[in-house]
Amino acid sequence: MSTIDLRGRDLLGIESLTADEIHYILDAVPPFKEISKRDIKKVPTLRGKTIINLFFEPSTRTRTSFEIAGKRLSADVINISVATSSVSKGESLRDTAENLQAMQADVLVVRHSAAGVPHLLARYLPSPVINAGDGAHEHPTQALLDLYTLQEKWGTLTGHTVLIVGDIAASRVARSNMLAMRKLGMQVCVCGPRTMLPIGIEQMGVECTSDFDTAIQGADAVMMLRIQRERHGEVLFPSLQEYSERYCLTSERLRRAKSGVLVMHPGPMNRGVEIAPEVADGLESVILTQVTNGVAVRMALLYLLLGGS
Amino acid sequence: MDILIRGGRVIDPAQGIDRHLDVWIADGKIMALGPDMRIPSQHAPDDPRPAPHLIEAQGCVVAPGFLDMHVHLREPGFEYKETIATGLAAAAAGGFTAVAAMANTKPVNDTPAVTEFMLRRAAAVGGTRLLPIGAVSVGLAGEELAEIGGMHKAGIVGLSDDGMPVMNPRLMRRAMEYGRMLELPVLSHCEDHRLSSGGVMHEGDVSTALGLIGVPAVAENVMVYRDIQLAELTGAHLHIQHVSTAEAVDLVRRAKEQGITVTAEACPHHFTLTHEAVQGYDTNTKVNPPLRTAADVEAIKAGLQDGTLDVIASDHAPHHVSEKDQDYAAAPAGMIGLETSVGLALRLYHEGILSLSQIVAKYTVYPASILGVPHGTLRVGSNADVTILDPDYTYEVEATTLRSRSKNSPFLGWRLRGAAVATLVSGEVIFERL
Numbered sequence: 001m002s003t004i005d006l007r008g009r010d011l012l013g014i015e016s017l018t019a020d021e022i023h024y025i026l027d028a029v030p031p032f033k034e035i036s037k038r039d040i041k042k043v044p045t046l047r048g049k050t051i052i053n054l055f056f057e058p059s060t061r062t063r064t065s066f067e068i069a070g071k072r073l074s075a076d077v078i079n080i081s082v083a084t085s086s087v088s089k090g091e092s093l094r095d096t097a098e099n100l101q102a103m104q105a106d107v108l109v110v111r112h113s114a115a116g117v118p119h120l121l122a123r124y125l126p127s128p129v130i131n132a133g134d135g136a137h138e139h140p141t142q143a144l145l146d147l148y149t150l151q152e153k154w155g156t157l158t159g160h161t162v163l164i165v166g167d168i169a170a171s172r173v174a175r176s177n178m179l180a181m182r183k184l185g186m187q188v189c190v191c192g193p194r195t196m197l198p199i200g201i202e203q204m205g206v207e208c209t210s211d212f213d214t215a216i217q218g219a220d221a222v223m224m225l226r227i228q229r230e231r232h233g234e235v236l237f238p239s240l241q242e243y244s245e246r247y248c249l250t251s252e253r254l255r256r257a258k259s260g261v262l263v264m265h266p267g268p269m270n271r272g273v274e275i276a277p278e279v280a281d282g283l284e285s286v287i288l289t290q291v292t293n294g295v296a297v298r299m300a301l302l303y304l305l306l307g308g309s
Numbered sequence: 310m311d312i313l314i315r316g317g318r319v320i321d322p323a324q325g326i327d328r329h330l331d332v333w334i335a336d337g338k339i340m341a342l343g344p345d346m347r348i349p350s351q352h353a354p355d356d357p358r359p360a361p362h363l364i365e366a367q368g369c370v371v372a373p374g375f376l377d378m379h380v381h382l383r384e385p386g387f388e389y390k391e392t393i394a395t396g397l398a399a400a401a402a403g404g405f406t407a408v409a410a411m412a413n414t415k416p417v418n419d420t421p422a423v424t425e426f427m428l429r430r431a432a433a434v435g436g437t438r439l440l441p442i443g444a445v446s447v448g449l450a451g452e453e454l455a456e457i458g459g460m461h462k463a464g465i466v467g468l469s470d471d472g473m474p475v476m477n478p479r480l481m482r483r484a485m486e487y488g489r490m491l492e493l494p495v496l497s498h499c500e501d502h503r504l505s506s507g508g509v510m511h512e513g514d515v516s517t518a519l520g521l522i523g524v525p526a527v528a529e530n531v532m533v534y535r536d537i538q539l540a541e542l543t544g545a546h547l548h549i550q551h552v553s554t555a556e557a558v559d560l561v562r563r564a565k566e567q568g569i570t571v572t573a574e575a576c577p578h579h580f581t582l583t584h585e586a587v588q589g590y591d592t593n594t595k596v597n598p599p600l601r602t603a604a605d606v607e608a609i610k611a612g613l614q615d616g617t618l619d620v621i622a623s624d625h626a627p628h629h630v631s632e633k634d635q636d637y638a639a640a641p642a643g644m645i646g647l648e649t650s651v652g653l654a655l656r657l658y659h660e661g662i663l664s665l666s667q668i669v670a671k672y673t674v675y676p677a678s679i680l681g682v683p684h685g686t687l688r689v690g691s692n693a694d695v696t697i698l699d700p701d702y703t704y705e706v707e708a709t710t711l712r713s714r715s716k717n718s719p720f721l722g723w724r725l726r727g728a729a730v731a732t733l734v735s736g737e738v739i740f741e742r743l
Binding site: 015092094112114116117119120134136138169172199200201203 | 525
């Protein structure tokens, strides 16, 4: 008997979800995925609800995905893109959020370049806050859609090994996936140059290596990450060419992996830097499936948090 | 009016006193210490002098006035955070009869004019004494020496670019040489900016999990080592501020063994909290140097115990609520501490780590001797600056009762056992807890 109820809850990170709650969300996805395959991709589930996408950092994929998810459920979706510079107008985060709240938003979807901002807003707002990415901290809906994509392919998640490669230090996608995968009994190995592997990462229960060629041999899925130069403010490797030589997923490297290996990327991709074009477009790639599933997973999540019927 | 403090346990490490004595105060000075004292105006009915004011101190510790040698009072320039008046009121409520105010005001305390202004304001306010610390460098910019001699004449008791560590080792050397000449200690905030820049908390598993940029412990350690070397070279008195790492404790311990004139302080938050307090992103836990690991906390406690760390100082750093009400990285570092320092230090007594006499020494004779000020003792003839502590007084830290203009404390809601119940400066009661 499931007693899980996510209505009214915030989704600030995978960290605060239990394994059962993650399964509960993933199990809710299929009927929502089906909606997107229909001719008329709209159901009245969240009619009369207002979803505000409050994005303090540029985003195409995630913002659009939330917008489409909300609209397919008939919610009113408002997008607000706040350039970080407009914070210098003097209005605090808290005031911005409370003003939106005063307009009776039912859920706030927040992205910010600083870790912890959704947590700050959630302290002031009674309605649910969904973290759509906070700095280098978490991106929980990305992890959920990644897990859903893998579960769809594999049927079960427990026992599989995922290799995450690239700019681990700056990646919220890596953090949320590490947390989620460990909670579900999966093995995770993170790989990158030593300058991009943060101190204490092993405490998250993951393996840690800089040897891509060896690590790829044990992986059931390889998740490539881009270099987030905007977060570092310093150079963590000598040159892009040297980086690519060691950490680009080429078809040659991919041949070292098990057959049936899946290739993932949360986007945006830098073709030729961390992933070769032919691999991004290859048979092993589920990169666009991730995007498709992102809409379904976010629909399921909005439904569960807003208690639609 | 004379004052008689009766029945308390007098602890005055400067005189090696720890026993039940009465304290007689007259004309703002310590007149006498003695058992079951009766002072003349008490028992002579025809004595024209008024009867003394009696302070019953049974169950309490009667100590020399406490000195917090590391506070930020924010005036001039940042009066919305704190003023000399509110800061000194907070100090009195925390049991402090003197505080050393850092130079990072606006304008910076790098000229005699600013020093004089601060002293004038403090004199007008009254109560807790203000001991100004002068900047090492003009504008805390780390480029040229500030008017140290002029400030010395105006009344500074130490030199520090606290908060803006002196990155240029050559300038630090000159500051130490100059400080030695004037018998001013150099108080050093040890942090290599190039290693720490961008960091907002201790670098470790917690910063990694939270996605926050970390400040590695080595950013502190390398500068502690550099400054110890410069102190040995120059013969200056180096005082390491807010030691936060186990390695820094060890470096100070070894330097003392070698006879180098180095002293050091620890802040209550660094022996009370670890970096795990940052989970949840409460910006009141953001402080520089940052909260570190449990091993560092243990090392600081051990350093306090064996005397490596001479002083407990709060690094009282008020920030307005609107500044702290930002994301963790954007919020300024610093927490208030004047009104929680003693309560947190007394936890170490209740835990059996420090004796009351050790704690009193770290607030009195040691900071007074480091700064070369005539405070920190109840010696007969000295100013009657007295702190009366009730080690068992239990209270909750509440924003509404804090005297500081800012409320940025990670200890709000904590129950603390032990507090100052009365504070006297020159024989005047400036704070009393009812």
